[in-house]
Amino acid sequence: GLGIDEHAEVDGAAVIDAPALIESGVHVGAAAVGPRVILGPHCEVADGARISGSVLHSRCHVDADAVIEDTILGAGVEVGEGAEVGHGSVIGEGARVEPGAVVEHDSRLEPGGVAA
Numbered sequence: 750g751l752g753i754d755e756h757a758e759v760d761g762a763a764v765i766d767a768p769a770l771i772e773s774g775v776h777v778g779a780a781a782v783g784p785r786v787i788l789g790p791h792c793e794v795a796d797g798a799r800i801s802g803s804v805l806h807s808r809c810h811v812d813a814d815a816v817i818e819d820t821i822l823g824a825g826v827e828v829g830e831g832a833e834v835g836h837g838s839v840i841g842e843g844a845r846v847e848p849g850a851v852v853e854h855d856s857r858l859e860p861g862g863v864a865a
Contacts, residue, residue: 757788760796780811789824802836812848823860832864840864 751767753759757775765771766783774791780798782788789807794800798811802819805811809822812830819836822828826840829848834840838852841860846852850864858864 762796766801778813795830806842815846 751765752770754771754773756773757771759765759771759777760779762779763777764781768785769783770787771777772788772790775788777794778796780794780796782794782800785802786800787804789805791807792805792809794811795813797814800811800817803817805822806824808825811817811828814831815828816833817828820834820838820840822840823842823844825843828834828846829850831848832846832850834846834852835854835856837855840846840858841862843860844858844862847863847865852858852864
């Protein structure tokens with residue numbers, strides 16, 4: 750199914766594929782989300798981003814044109830513009846993926862770490 754909290758904002762140009770859960774305070778721009786995605790409270794997803802098969806804990810920020818596939822992002826993770834996070838990766842709480850960075854499949858980034 751598709752669950753979008755009444756306190757979430759989803760741009761009319763966004764494409765949301767079920768199953769997906771979008772929690773309170775989330776803002777999704779003209780992005781592609783789903784299938785199999787959970788966006789935790791107060792996440793921000795910018796225009797052109799693509800997220801599938803992933804769980805984003807609270808307060809994650811995904812910049813324009815970033816690609817996240819089959820990944821878990823801890824709370825407060827920032828993914829920069831055009832960055833790619835590969836299948837099976839786990840990005841620790843408060844970590845940052847720099848703009849344009851490529852995180853290889855099955856990677857682990859420690860809490861507070863930086864991928865450049």
